[in-house]
Amino acid sequence: MTAEETSWPAAGTPYAQAPAPVPARSPAMHQVAPQASLTSAPRPVPVGVQASFDELGTPLRDVTFCVVDLETTGGSPQSAEITEIGAVKVRAGEILGEFQTLVNPGNSIPPFIAVLTGITDAMVASAPGLSSALPAFLQFAEGCVLVAHNAPFDVGFLRAAAHAHSQRWPSFEVLDTARLARRVLTRDDAPDCKLATLARYFRSGTTPKHRALGDARATVDVLHGLFERLGPLGVHTLEELSAFSSRVSPAQRRKRHLADHLPHAPGVYIFTDDRGRVLYVGKSKDLRARVRTYFTASETRSRMGEMVGLASKVTGIECATPLEAEVRELRLIAAHKPRYNRRSRFPERATWLKVTVEPFPRLSLVREVKADSGTYLGPFGSRRVAEQAVAAIHEAFPIRQCTQRLSRFPRSGSACVLAEMGRCVAPCVGAVDMETYAAHVADVQAAIAADPARVVEAASRRIGTLVVETRFEEAAVHRDRMAAFVRAAARTQRMSALARCPEVVAARRTPEGGWEAHVVRHGRLAAAGVVPRGTPARAAIDVIVSAAETVEPPPPPAPAATAEETERVLAWLELPGVRLVELSGEWSCPVGGAQSRLEWLDTAYAARDDVVLCEDRRRLRPVHRPAR
Structure with a gap:
């Protein structure tokens, strides 16, 4: 029987204060100041001077930034609404004005979202609708560079709201402070790039409490703190800021040859230093293409630049399937505990x-x-x-x-x-x-x-x-x-169901028309292989099974692998198109089990992760408050 003729039953789915203002200076013209004189001499005429390349662009001190934050009823613009908009307009370290309004979402706020944001139905009952609040905000932000922490979230909601209310979306330049922080700060500076963490690191005068205006004020301090870090790196203009991700050191570029010997195949790559110590382990569907990105502008993480600077060799381990690459990566990280891998290092x-x-x-x-x-x-x-x-x-x-x-x-x-x-x-x-x-x-x-x-x-x-x-x-x-x-x-429940099975053999079509097959024993990946198109599928899979690792049954409910490995295996088994070839034991989860509650929980947590509620829940209307 050929691969094209083989058919198996489908697998079930058990499943920084602001800096002081700096006087503006035109980047294209210098002026000669008039000399002091007691006679009525004519005033000198301004003399044009050719600007240098370093002076081209818009100095950051001349840019007006509008820092915005939203509170919403969920994590997606397609299924959630905005409940609060807060924004701060700032230029050259000086706050020019603030904007804040609650927004009536037009429907009831779920109780869990009320806990999440601290905004209740009573608070928004008399607030303006988005059709009124959005134009007011767009007018406030006109001509500014839009700034947000995790900008895709906030800007995504604002774009969707503009489209829904037939409002023209201005062509804002957008700056994401979270993304910028990941480029500028190392893991020794801050353990993560959450707003609360960065606000503490830059000693913001405002503690983020998941209310829009307060979070926007904290983001302003984070923005100024990041600018202070960028100055010594030569970032002084808006254009330099936009191109900052393209800054690749010559030392990084010189190491591009480390990827030359790697194949265009799925697998695991290992960066080691001149002493043979493992620095970083990663996986990819194309080893050579992925490793080359570490030496180009595609890699923007500052810690990876540090790692590449120490690396002297890259070893590739070719894998039969992407799932095998994922599992090998997890096992190598657990074994070597590389300093530049953040996750999966300590499963024990x-x-x-x-x-x-x-x-x-x-x-x-x-x-x-x-x-x-x-x-x-x-x-x-x-x-x-x-x-x-x-x-x-x-x-x-x-x-x-x-x-x-x-x-x-x-x-x-x-x-x-x-x-x-x-x-x-x-x-x-x-x-x-x-x-x-x-x-x-x-x-x-x-x-x-x-x-x-x-x-x-x-x-x-x-x-x-x-x-x-x-x-x-x-x-x-x-x-x-x-x-x-x-x-x-x-x-x-999910892991124990698979861990109870002595053996699960499953296969899935490859884009080339063959099959990728995996043998799973007690939740552990025991073998992986690819059956090429035109090869008798069942006979080839039997060969893969015969070469599979022997796995002893673990004490229930634990699988015979780390929890993360078993979850990766489960994710593959639940992919569309996966077919069960053999199943020993019973693979099932309770119908009314905890899995059925996850979607409900995820909805409640969609907007934000960690909650610090604000005690001030006054009903606020749109207002412009120039800074004193």
């Missing part, structure tokens, strides 16, 4: 939540899964997130929170304050027998393994009460706890 630091095995079980945070019949949830990327999930479970189920081991015959005495509050059934003092307590534990295990409904309902009730009382900060805490649990449960 993952945290699991465990329902202990003892007469009166409790929740415990552990580093590994053992074959001890315990119930596990995870893995979590950080202990903080795991603790949030623990708190969500304790909110829904009255199991004990104390850490001491209890025998079958608990001591007598008085219960703790949690028991008095109804948050614990107090097995430590014999207030409940083992059978009754075991029923509560079984509910916890069911929420982890099958249905998180009780955890979601308990958290939602608490959030609803807090929102009504306008206690948004507390509501956000409970929201994050619920999200930590639901996402971890979804992850556990």
